[in-house]
Amino acid sequence: MEFLASLLPASLVTHAPAIIVVTPLMMAAVAAIMPNGRLGWAVTLISTIVSALLALAIIVDVQTGGVVSYAMGGWAPPAGIEFRIDGLNAVLLMVIGALGLLSVIYALPSVADEIEEKKQSLFYSAFLVCFAGLIGVAITGDAFNMFVFLEISSISTYVLVGMGASSDRRALTAAYNYLVLGTIGATFFVIGVGFLYMATGTLNMADMATRLPDLSDSRVVQAAFAFIIVGLGLKAAMFPLHLWLPNAYAYAPNFVTSFLASTATKVAFYTLVRFLFDVFWPEAPFVEVSFLWVFAILGIIGMIVASVQAVFQDDARRLLAFSSVGQVGYMMLGLGMGTAAGLSAGMLHLINHSMMKGALFMALGAFAIRFGIRRISDLNGFARSMPFTSVAFTIGGLSLVGVPMTVGFWSKWYLGVAALENGWWWAVAALILSSLIALAYVARMLAAIWVAEPHHDKAGAIAHARAPWLMLGPLWVLAIANVWFFFQPDFLISMANAAAEAAFSGGAR
Amino acid sequence: MIEIIAERFNFVIVIILMMTGLYAVVATGNLVKRLVGLSLFQTSVFLLYITMGKVFGGQPPILPEYSEGHGENDAYAGEAAAAVTDHAAEAADIAESAASHGETVHHAAEAIYSNPLPHVLILTAIVVGVATLSVGLALVVRIRESYGTIEDEAINHADYAVDSARRNT
Numbered sequence: 001m002e003f004l005a006s007l008l009p010a011s012l013v014t015h016a017p018a019i020i021v022v023t024p025l026m027m028a029a030v031a032a033i034m035p036n037g038r039l040g041w042a043v044t045l046i047s048t049i050v051s052a053l054l055a056l057a058i059i060v061d062v063q064t065g066g067v068v069s070y071a072m073g074g075w076a077p078p079a080g081i082e083f084r085i086d087g088l089n090a091v092l093l094m095v096i097g098a099l100g101l102l103s104v105i106y107a108l109p110s111v112a113d114e115i116e117e118k119k120q121s122l123f124y125s126a127f128l129v130c131f132a133g134l135i136g137v138a139i140t141g142d143a144f145n146m147f148v149f150l151e152i153s154s155i156s157t158y159v160l161v162g163m164g165a166s167s168d169r170r171a172l173t174a175a176y177n178y179l180v181l182g183t184i185g186a187t188f189f190v191i192g193v194g195f196l197y198m199a200t201g202t203l204n205m206a207d208m209a210t211r212l213p214d215l216s217d218s219r220v221v222q223a224a225f226a227f228i229i230v231g232l233g234l235k236a237a238m239f240p241l242h243l244w245l246p247n248a249y250a251y252a253p254n255f256v257t258s259f260l261a262s263t264a265t266k267v268a269f270y271t272l273v274r275f276l277f278d279v280f281w282p283e284a285p286f287v288e289v290s291f292l293w294v295f296a297i298l299g300i301i302g303m304i305v306a307s308v309q310a311v312f313q314d315d316a317r318r319l320l321a322f323s324s325v326g327q328v329g330y331m332m333l334g335l336g337m338g339t340a341a342g343l344s345a346g347m348l349h350l351i352n353h354s355m356m357k358g359a360l361f362m363a364l365g366a367f368a369i370r371f372g373i374r375r376i377s378d379l380n381g382f383a384r385s386m387p388f389t390s391v392a393f394t395i396g397g398l399s400l401v402g403v404p405m406t407v408g409f410w411s412k413w414y415l416g417v418a419a420l421e422n423g424w425w426w427a428v429a430a431l432i433l434s435s436l437i438a439l440a441y442v443a444r445m446l447a448a449i450w451v452a453e454p455h456h457d458k459a460g461a462i463a464h465a466r467a468p469w470l471m472l473g474p475l476w477v478l479a480i481a482n483v484w485f486f487f488q489p490d491f492l493i494s495m496a497n498a499a500a501e502a503a504f505s506g507g508a509r
Numbered sequence: 510m511i512e513i514i515a516e517r518f519n520f521v522i523v524i525i526l527m528m529t530g531l532y533a534v535v536a537t538g539n540l541v542k543r544l545v546g547l548s549l550f551q552t553s554v555f556l557l558y559i560t561m562g563k564v565f566g567g568q569p570p571i572l573p574e575y576s577e578g579h580g581e582n583d584a585y586a587g588e589a590a591a592a593v594t595d596h597a598a599e600a601a602d603i604a605e606s607a608a609s610h611g612e613t614v615h616h617a618a619e620a621i622y623s624n625p626l627p628h629v630l631i632l633t634a635i636v637v638g639v640a641t642l643s644v645g646l647a648l649v650v651r652i653r654e655s656y657g658t659i660e661d662e663a664i665n666h667a668d669y670a671v672d673s674a675r676r677n678t
Binding site: 147155169186197203 | 531534540543544547550551554557558561626627630633634637640641644645648649651652655656664668
């Protein structure tokens with residue numbers, strides 16, 4: 001990794017935080033004017049490779065030198081906009097860079113199958129805008145700038161979800177509902193930022209953090225906290241605010257779902273962590289109360305209720321979408337413990353979940369490209385016709401349950417250990433219960449794939465089906481990563497620990 | 510009571526607008542009306558930001574050599590320290606440096622400005638709002654094309670009919 005990063009010229013690395021956002025934004029315009037989808041895809045691939053390399057350079061920088069701070073346009077913070085990367089958002093950069101690149105490689109056959117030819121280059125353009133927005137949210141150090149990037153990524157996400165309309169018109173209503181709820185969430189967030197600005201007179205998050213502790217009794221600051229938590233909770237699909245998610249994931253094009261499921265809610269979760277631990281501080285009375293009574297409790301309710309809902313879905317992608325809501329609950333539980341160990345477990349689960357959900361949705365997309373299937377009963381007997389995809393899907397599914405030999409095991413292990421440190425035995429019980437329910441819904445799909453007889457009318461058609469290499473490649477990279485990081489977890493755990501440490505030291509001041 | 514409301518008149522307006530907008534989003538089944546409510550909701554936040562930038566007795570934040578009547582500002586100079594926020598103070602600093610280069614009056618530095626930063630922020634937020642509204646309306650057009658209606662209930666009904674038909678075959 002260090003070797004790859006060292007190949008980049010020094011001047012590029014100095015300005016990496018700016019270029020990493022600007023490249024996909026500019027290339028979005030280039031992709032939009034490409035005459036066909038293939039060229040649009042090539043442009044997208046190039047700019048995601050550039051962004052992923054720069055992300056790597058920044059991460060290496062953060063690991064050696066601590067905090068990377070970049071003053072946008074040479075205007076020094078706090079007056080100017082600051083891009084600020086520490087151990088916490090380095091994790092997010094890694095996830096977005098890696099998963100973005102893998103999903104783009106996967107995109108070519110999937111998009112060619114699902115989107116009309118003349119709309120493909122525009123589709124890629126919207127994707128690049130979304131990608132730029134997500135990276136922007138992850139690295140900015142300015143609260144209002146974060147809102148703008150959040151909306152850049154959200155607005156293009158509505159478009160991307162709506163593009164699923166050619167195969168199912170419900171994508172349109174799903175995108176519309178997502179738009180309404182997403183806008184309400186963003187507006188709540190911006191109200192909160194406005195209150196914070198009223199109280200502190202600054203928009204730079206690090207600067208805000210130094211001024212807020214003097215104002216902890218201020219009603220304005222407390223109201224700001226409530227508004228920000230609700231707004232970002234909506235974006236992160238925290239349990240009672242998750243209603244937009246199942247339909248949006250179920251009806252969006254497959255490529256969009258696998259990208260969003262592994263990045264978008266993760267970025268929103270990161271913003272929550274950033275505000276709770278860095279801008280506000282964990283010792284504040286109102287923050288401390290919210291840990292147990294908002295995040296831990298709602299997280300646990302979410303991971304049980306959403307998992308139960310997942311068991312009763314007919315549509316395979318809706319099932320996984322409900323399971324995503326449940327998995328957000330795990331991260332919220334880790335966050336709600338309010339300890340470094342808990343937060344580190346939450347961040348670890350964030351990385352792991354993006355790998356397993358990425359693999360699962362990619363595998364479903366590979367099934368869909370041959371047969372256009374959605375329902376679980378349509379998966380019957382696929383192990384015979386598409387063995388490679390089925391094995392990858394199985395690895396992802398087992399990882400989701402948290403079976404040993406897959407990376408999902410470490411998520412649950414560390415969450416459980418952190419919960420016991422707090423003396424929260426009920427959280428451990430909920431973890432086990434929720435994992436059992438996860439086993440139920442994963443087993444439903446695996447049984448259909450491996451055990452059930454294929455449908456007779458399709459038996460001839462599915463004899464020799466294999467997903468294109470461009471789809472199998474990224475899918476298998478993720479599937480192998482799921483197993484590899486069980487045996488070599490040190491890298492991920494050190495990243496997660498660095499993230500938790502950065503979050504807490506930012507709060508200590 | 511009246512005094513409390515009168516002092517916070519801007520907040521009263523903002524809250525009324527905000528709740529009207531939010532209620533419209535929740536209460537109506539018509540997709541276009543829902544977007545109208547959403548815009549109202551966003552606009553109330555724009556007002557919240559812009560009114561908080563107002564400094565009583567302050568001028569528009571324009572360099573003094575281009576504005577009339579800067580001489581009056583001396584009267585307010587005493588209040589300036591209390592009323593001006595950080596950013597207004599920065600704006601004044603910039604004005605000072607600009608004024609010292611030109612041959613215009615030097616007491617321009619004592620002028621009170623309304624805080625221009627919220628206006629700039631809201632300019633961005635308005636652009637975001639317009640983009641959201643246009644994407645929303647485009648989606649409504651597409652929904653109308655494929656469902657033939659923009660009423661929430663009718664759409665749900667159509668989806669349910671399709672779903673149950675699929676299940677029966």
